Amino acid sequence: MxxxxxxxxxxxxxxxxxxxxxxxxxxxxxxxxxxxxxxxxxxxxxxxxxxxxxxxxxxxxxxxxxxxxxxxxxxxxxxxxxxxxxxxxxxxxxxxxxxxxxxxxxxxxxxxxxxxxxxxxxxxxxxxxxxxxxxxxxxxxxxxxxxxxxxxxxxxxxxxxxxxxxxxxxxxxxxxxxxxxxxxxxxxxxxxxxxxxxxxxxxxxxxxxxxxxxxxxxxxxxxxxxxxxxxxxxxxxxxxxxxxxxxxxxxxxxxxxxxxxxxxxxxxxxxxxxxxxxxxxxxxxxxxxxxxxxxxxxxxxxxxxxxxxxxxxxxxxxSVREVEAVRDRFEKDRGSGERSRRLRRKSRLAEEHALLVAENREGQGMGRVENHVSFSTDGKGKGEMRLGSMHHGYLQAWKGRExxxxxxxxxxxxxxxxxxxxxxxxxxxxxxxxxxxVWEEEEDELDAAMGRMQEVEVGAEAKARGDEVP
Missing domain, CATH: 3.60.21.10 (Metallo-dependent phosphatases)
Structure with a gap:
C-alpha cells in the first residue's frame, strides 16, 4: 500500500x-x-x-x-x-x-x-x-x-x-x-x-x-x-x-x-x-x-x-488515503499465489524501510536517533528495524499532511x-x-479520475490480448 x-x-x-x-x-x-x-x-x-x-x-x-x-x-x-x-x-x-x-x-x-x-x-x-x-x-x-x-x-x-x-x-x-x-x-x-x-x-x-x-x-x-x-x-x-x-x-x-x-x-x-x-x-x-x-x-x-x-x-x-500502489517491479504479478503475496509484502517493506531510513537520518542530524529506530536480532540472525509504536503513530499522522x-x-x-x-x-x-x-468539485474530480483509471485498464487488457490500441 x-x-x-x-x-x-x-x-x-x-x-x-x-x-x-x-x-x-x-x-x-x-x-x-x-x-x-x-x-x-x-x-x-x-x-x-x-x-x-x-x-x-x-x-x-x-x-x-x-x-x-x-x-x-x-x-x-x-x-x-x-x-x-x-x-x-x-x-x-x-x-x-x-x-x-x-x-x-x-x-x-x-x-x-x-x-x-x-x-x-x-x-x-x-x-x-x-x-x-x-x-x-x-x-x-x-x-x-x-x-x-x-x-x-x-x-x-x-x-x-x-x-x-x-x-x-x-x-x-x-x-x-x-x-x-x-x-x-x-x-x-x-x-x-x-x-x-x-x-x-x-x-x-x-x-x-x-x-x-x-x-x-x-x-x-x-x-x-x-x-x-x-x-x-x-x-x-x-x-x-x-x-x-x-x-x-x-x-x-x-x-x-x-x-x-x-x-x-x-x-x-x-x-x-x-x-x-x-x-x-x-x-x-x-x-x-x-x-x-x-x-x-x-x-x-x-x-x-x-x-x-x-x-x-x-x-x-x-488527507492521506490508502490506495493501491502504482504497479512497480514488485507489483507486476497480480496473481493470488504465494509468490504474489511475497512480492506485495516485499514492496510494502521496501517502502517502510525507505521511510524509516529517511526519518532516522533526520533524527541523527538533530540528535534524536534514540527516539526513532532501534535494532534487534531475531532467532535466525536477521536484522530487523523497528519503530516504537508510539512514534510510528506520530509519523503516520505527520507524513503527507504538512x-x-x-x-x-x-x-x-x-x-x-x-x-x-x-x-x-x-x-x-x-x-x-x-x-x-466544495463537494461538487470533489465528486467531479473523483469521477474523472475513475474514468481515466478505467481507460488505462481497458487499454492494458487490450494490449495483453494483442488487440490494436488507438
Missing part, C-alpha cells in the same frame, strides 16, 4: 455559528441572539440536569432555528443522555421524579433537523440550492475529564498523566494550581483500559467538536485552573483539523489559532498562538443587555481586514460564569467564517 495525498483545493466561505453551555437558556428568553449562518454547532450542556422538560425546551428552539445543518453533542450536565451513568447515579439527581434516558435521547435522535453525535464521525454536505455547497468531515464527542459526579466523564488518560506543562505552548499563560477534584465518577467499562478516548479521532477530521477544551487552550477555570485535556491536545497536534469547537469551561470563552510544530518527534509542539477575545456579554435575562447588537465573529478567510489573523487560516484539508499547519480552537460557552461564581451572565454565539471544500 502507498500513501496518496489528497488536497482539497476549491474552497468556499461557510458560516458556522458556535454555541455551548446554554444550560436551559435560549434565544426565546432573550439570553442571546442567533446570528445567521449555514451550520449551527452546540457542544453540550444543553441543560442543567438533563430532565425531559429541559431537553425538550432546548430541542424545540434548536429545531426551529434556520440553519441547513445543526450538529449537537451532549455535555456532562446532560446526565440522562449518558444511560450507563444515569443508571448508577440518577437517584442522586432525580430521586423524586426519575427520568427516562430512552425518552430523553429520542428527543434528539428522532428529530430529522438535528445531527446528534456521540463520540463518532460523519461527513457533512451542505446541499441547499442557496447554500455554499461545501463539505467537511466532523468528529464530535460529549466527553470531558472527570470533575465530580457528572455524565460522560473519563478518568485521566494515560497520555495525560505526564507533566501537563510539557504540552503547553511557550505563549500559554502559566498554569494555575488546581483545586482538588471531588471523587471521580465514571463508567469504567466505556473505554478500553489503558487507552485514551481521543485516539479514536480519525486523521481526516476537518472539524472537531468536543465538550471539553484541550489543555492550555480556552480552558482556564478560576476555580480549578487549566482543566482541558492534555491527551486531546496531543491528538489535536496529530490530526490538526481546521476548526475545533468546544465549551465546558465558561470563563474560557474565546478563540485561538494554534500554529503547529510539524516535527514528528516533538509531540504536541506548538510554534505560536494568536488569541481572539471579545467581551460580548449581556447582563441577566430579557432585552436591553449589552453586547446584543454586535456579532461575535472570527474570520478565518482573510477577507475581512483587521480581524483575527488578517489572512486566511493555513490549513489545506489534506499542509494542515493551523487549527482554530473556539470555546463558545454561552453561560459566562460557572455555578457559584456570581450572577448569571450570558455571552453571545461565536460566528466562524471559514473556507471549506
Amino acid at each position: 502507498a500513501n496518496n495525498i489528497n488536497t482539497k483545493t476549491h474552497l468556499r466561505k461557510t458560516r458556522i455559528v458556535c454555541i455551548s453551555d446554554t444550560h436551559g437558556a435560549s434565544p426565546k428568553d432573550g439570553a442571546f441572539k442567533l446570528p445567521k449562518g449555514d451550520v449551527l454547532i452546540h457542544t453540550g450542556d444543553l441543560t442543567n440536569q438533563g430532565t425531559y422538560s429541559e431537553l425538550k425546551k432546548t430541542v424545540d428552539w434548536i429545531a426551529e432555528a434556520d440553519f441547513e445543518v445543526k450538529i449537537v453533542v451532549a455535555g456532562n450536565h446532560d446526565i440522562t443522555l449518558d444511560a450507563p451513568f444515569y443508571a448508577s447515579h440518577g437517584p442522586q439527581f432525580h430521586n423524586q421524579r426519575p427520568q427516562s434516558p430512552t425518552a430523553c435521547l429520542s428527543l434528539l435522535t428522532s428529530n430529522p433537523s438535528i445531527t446528534y453525535i456521540n463520540h463518532a464521525s460523519t461527513t457533512i454536505r451542505l446541499t441547499s440550492p442557496t447554500g455554499p455547497h461545501t463539505t467537511f468531515r466532523v468528529f464530535a464527542s460529549p466527553l470531558s475529564p472527570v470533575i465530580g459526579t457528572w455524565a460522560f466523564s473519563y478518568p485521566p488518560c494515560p497520555s495525560g498523566r505526564t507533566a501537563l506543562s510539557s504540552f503547553s505552548s511557550p505563549s500559554s499563560p502559566p498554569l494555575v494550581s488546581p483545586t482538588p477534584f471531588p471523587p471521580a465518577a465514571f463508567t469504567a467499562s466505556r473505554y478500553e483500559s489503558g487507552k485514551d478516548p481521543w485516539s479514536q479521532i480519525p486523521l481526516d477530521t476537518d472539524v472537531l467538536v468536543t465538550h471539553t477544551p484541550p489543555h492550555a487552550h480556552v480552558d482556564l477555570s478560576p476555580k480549578h485552573g487549566r482543566i482541558g485535556c492534555a491527551a486531546l491536545q496531543r491528538r489535536l497536534w496529530e490530526v490538526r483539523p481546521a476548526l475545533h469547537v468546544c465549551g465546558h469551561v465558561h470563563e474560557g470563552r474565546g478563540a485561538e489559532v494554534v500554529r503547529w510544530g510539524l516535527v514528528p518527534s516533538r509531540v504536541g509542539r506548538e510554534e505560536g498562538v494568536v488569541r481572539w477575545e471579545e467581551g460580548s456579554i449581556s447582563g441577566g435575562r430579557g432585552k436591553g443587555g449589552g453586547g446584543m447588537g454586535r456579532e461575535s465573529r472570527v474570520d478565518l478567510t482573510g477577507r475581512r481586514k483587521g480581524e483575527m489573523l488578517g489572512r486566511g487560516l493555513e490549513n489545506d484539508f489534506s 499542509g494542515r499547519k493551523e487549527t482554530c480552537i473556539v470555546n463558545a460557552a454561552i453561560m459566562a460564569r460557572s455555578h457559584g461564581m456570581g450572577a448569571k451572565r450570558y455571552n453571545q454565539p461565536i460566528v466562524v467564517e471559514i473556507d471549506l471544500p
